Amino acid sequence: MTLLPQRGSYIAGKWTDGDDAFAVENPADESHVADVAAAPVAEIERAIVEARRSFDAGVWADTPAPERARALRAFLDHIEGAHAALVATMVAEAGQPRVFAERAQFGAGLALSRDTIDLYLSMTHEETNPVPADELLRDGVRLSIRRHEPVGVVAAITPYNAAFLMGLQKIVPALMAGNSVVLRPSPLTPLSSLVFGAAAEAAGLPPGVLSVVLEPGPAGAELLTGHPAVDMVSFTGSTTVGRLILGQAAPTVKRVALELGGKSAQIYLPDAVGRAAAGAVAVVAATAGQACVAATRMLVPQENKDEVVEAVSRAYSAITVGPPADPSAGMGPVISAAQRDRCEHFVKLAVEHGGRVAHGGGRPEGLDRGYYFEPTVLDLPGNDNPAAREEIFGPVIGIIGYRDVDDAVRIANDSDYGLSGQVYGTDVAAATSVARRLRTGAVNVNTGMFSAYAPSGGYKQSGLGRERGPDGVRAFQEVKHLAIGELR
Incomplete structure (x- = not known):
């Protein structure tokens, strides 16, 4: 059984190794799957700084949406080409039946991602604001515009139960909207998420636009949720951890999107x-x-x-x-x-x-x-x-x-x-x-x-915000109002 070959973090366009490693276990038989290099906290901070640099420089955010779409389709093509090794990796690290890895993660994830690109391109991201004409004239405004712009640097933190699918649900809409992303997968199932680093490299995404960082504990995740250079945290996981993230994000008033627990x-x-x-x-x-x-x-x-x-x-x-x-x-x-x-x-x-x-x-x-x-x-x-x-x-x-x-x-x-x-x-x-x-x-x-095209998300303690659908795209965008008039 051939697994994905990568065993370290992908940071700012390069693969990195750490001094320490942690083991990934197969829960089906408690066997050792692989050792992966743990990214030091300093390297995770470098991923954040490089994401900030790439966003502020506009190397991705200012790229026209059709060009971003072409790059992301190439990104997905590379993932599709890694089919056999990726599915084997998902089965080994999560102990899940092959049919689930094959259909519910790989097949559904790629279809979802390609449709998300099409959805973004079908949406209007700058439009005239419906302000009454008499109000415009009274204020000397000739044009009122509402723009949807990228949030900035997004920290994406994913769970173990469907790491590949959950990663795509965050990465693709965030990148299509022009953001830079640092992905931190669960330490229980980190291997399958390394395909995103390989795909970013193959598709030629600019350095810093997408990083994937691996760690065995919470230190890097806590850095991501509290760092002032991070504009948004998108997290899927338990309500208990979601509450912690809200507290960690509060001092810098970050946008927080949470898909948390359920008792449906x-x-x-x-x-x-x-x-x-x-x-x-x-x-x-x-x-x-x-x-x-x-x-x-x-x-x-x-x-x-x-x-x-x-x-x-x-x-x-x-x-x-x-x-x-x-x-x-x-x-x-x-x-x-x-x-x-x-x-x-x-x-x-x-x-x-x-x-x-x-x-x-x-x-x-x-x-x-x-x-x-x-x-x-x-x-x-x-x-x-x-x-x-x-x-x-x-x-x-x-x-x-x-x-x-x-x-x-x-x-x-x-x-x-x-x-x-x-x-x-x-x-x-x-x-x-x-x-x-x-x-x-x-x-x-x-x-x-x-x-x-259909949103998901929770009421009450099941979360904040939505993933998928137009609402899931808008979650990774800020709204700007432009009032434009002639100089008097």
Whole structure:
């Protein structure tokens, strides 16, 4: 199995090595994947300074958008050419099934990126402001213009669960908007993000426009979120870390875009209860529940709850857990021993607070190496159970009964989070009516959608701002008003 060859950071157009290294582990079998060079904090600061220099010099920001688009298409062409090694790297460092790396990350990521370029080019970035004519004349203004300009230097910090895809979601719109970017991937899955440095080099992006920095701890990330030369932080990860980033960015009043945790609900109306088992499988298949949008609270009519718990338990018992090399495996490991411990902890808490383990709840037999946890079904007495309140980030679903539709909406909205949601019903109008009442950034009614043209993001403690869609492009832009008149 051939992996991507790079093992150090890409800073200001050059590959760099550090004095120290850290290991990347395969969570499927706890084997050693590679040692990578850790960028010293001084080198990460150099990446920031060079990003500032490149932006202020206008070497990329002042390049016409069609030329930026051509360069980024070449950037993506290089990534596409690294297909086999890149997918193998994603499988090795994250322990995820090959189909997820192949389709949900590589295929979907490149399609998303190419569509994002087209979306940016279709948008208007300078337009006449709709000021009433009498107001213009009164103030001596002949033209009122609203411009959308790049923010400046963007620090992009990505998570482990879909490092390649999350990197593209930040890099491509930020660069298309004319920003300079410093990317810091998760130390658990840093290897796949090095393809961005290789692609920047191959496409001839000016030095400093895109750097990729690797580190085993938080020191560089903290520098990125607090450095006065950084204008914006775009972060995907836990709400706990998101709160820290807000505090670190506050002294310099940076723009902050956060896609954080979730505890999404999937609501089954009485006429769609038969669909519940399939919806439950989608929570754990491929990702082992390690997705911020995973709908890990299943809400069903109280009178149907027992049959749903039984159906979901049957469906989960049919899922084969195993390493990516096993073609029959429908679910792989979680990322680390700590994450497996977290799953065990919340299952225990669920039972202590009146819940019942209907299926799973522990480590699967026969898998002595690797961070595996069984697909787990919890029969929860109510939404106050700890397993219904906290994001577990593992293959654990909780099933809760509701009295009527109003009760279902109340339960779904009774959360600190609001990232995503699902509603199922054969009466589409009724299901859509429920969806409109949910306090969450996205709701899927009987379907799902992942598109460069549609936004995602959270309400409440699930984040700030949006990724993807026109709103995701605007997130990387400032708004300037120009009032133009004749000199009197």
